[in-house]
Amino acid sequence: MRVFVTGASGFVGSAVVRELMGAGHEVVGLARSDNSAAALRAAGAQVHRGDLDDLDSLRRGAEAADGVIHTAFKHDFSNIAASGVIDLHAIEAMGSVLEGTGKPFVTTSAFLVERGVFGTEEDAAHPDSVAPFRVASEEATLALADRGVRASVVRLPPSVHGRDDGAFVPKLIDIARDKGVSATIDAGTNHWPAVHRLDAARLYRLALEKADAGTRVHAIDDEGVPFHAIATAIGQGLGVPVVQVAGAEAAAHFGWFAHFIALDLRASSTLTRQRLSWKPEQPDLLADLAEGHYFEEGRRSIL
Template sequence: MRAFVTGGSGFVGRHLIAALKARGDTSLALARSPEAVAAVTAAGAEPFEGDLSDAGRLKEGMAGCDVVFHSAALVKSWARRADYYEANVRGTERVLEAAVSAGVKRLVHVSTEAVLVDGTPLVRADETRPLPERPIGDYPSTKGEAERRVLSVNSASFTTVAVRPRLVWGKGDTSVLPQMVDAVKSGRFKWIGGGRYLTSTCHVANCVEGMLLAAEKGRGGQAYFLTDGEPVVFRDFVTAMLESQGVAPGNGSMPFGLAATVATLSDLAWGVFGLPGRPPISRTELLLIGREVTVSDEKARMELGYEGRMPRGLGLKEMAVDFQERAGRAA
């Protein structure tokens, strides 16, 4: 198989490229900077210089490819809506346009459970739950719109599938975990309501397993949740992740009601006045990490043969070993 990968220099993209190489597949990875070129090359892909702004350039890279894995997205906790829309919606539109023009047969889009965020609880949610008309936050709304567009263009000649991993984690995380570690070290970390609620999670290796299966077996026009299996207590899981990085989160906590007030005011202040930096917490973040968010991956297990082969315990051990090795090299 020959694959074209967007977002290849990111956390999920690097692991996907390595898995493709291990299987004997070849991949081209979109790279828009020298740092991205180095990252995708190190992971095992041939870099293709360009970005999501040029459908014609994307078509050149996709020529001769069997499948496109679209994992590029703007996932910052706070950004201008225009930036989210350009990256997540318009970027996806160009990827779809290029893939169809290049004659690619299959496309796997990396979506998120956040597309369902509307203020109501996400408890054992599955793919039958419709996307909300009014998602809370620009990230959920633009990712939801991107997913809609991906699945709507599915046809007999162009199969499109979306995967929705929940809370991707693991060794080499360059997004969520570093922010948590920084918050702990700076004294800003607080549990919401004590943190003793359930969450689904998805190790990056399990995410990649699901992506590869979706490319092979996914039904066109369908979305699939991906998780590590049974939910875990959020506080227990996050504590274990942080301790693997040599930090302890402590017992500081904020009531959910107070956090909701702070989040609402923050969204208003940053949205209206364009304040610099990132807000203390947004409503989107609060709804994704401040109470139970659990989803069912039964559909992926039944239709794709997905197993989620990386157990949490082994994933956490890998993170601890990696941290110790990096600390040893830095000493």
């Protein structure tokens, strides 16, 4: 299958590219820079120049493919609502040229279930989710199932971990290193679901190959790791104390990242495992932290 992949040089997307090629698929990756294009060629993929703002380029890439995997997202936390609108327009553009073809279209979402709910694949996107800016994109993807597209959504957890991770876990480590302590908010009894990037990449491939139209796919290995266990692992990795920060002081200690540290999410992937015969094989989050690569000198978060 000739597969058009957006975000193909990113942390998740680059693993998806390798997974697809390892399974015998032909990959065409979207590249907005010379560096991204070079990385794709080095991986053995073809290059399609453009970005999420170039809707004509997205349409051309999708139209020429047998299937599409959309992993790109502009993580501009200074205006995240605008990033959600860009994502929605990108999905609408690619979906418009896939209508009536029966081709697979796999997009990326977050955990959009109602806060405090143990989320399953059957839970529709909820405006009170932790990422309301992605609700419209998920709904637009699933609506394509009624227009002749085998559309599905992969919901990623807060921590997609593994070597070269530059997001949430490295941000926690950066804060702990800078403050000299690894902290939780209050007792840290909240939870983070997690998945290894290589297990997530394999799930994208399985969704492309087998997911039914209009389904949600949960990329979940750890259903919910207690945050105090994550903080403890970071404290051990850095050799710093683990402390509790009162909720009223969280913003002063963690800055803008306090919102994410306070997330309390638990979710299941039972239906995903049954439907797609997916079983995570890589280390879980705490085992990945114990391997030590997150604490290598010079490693920092890009957030």
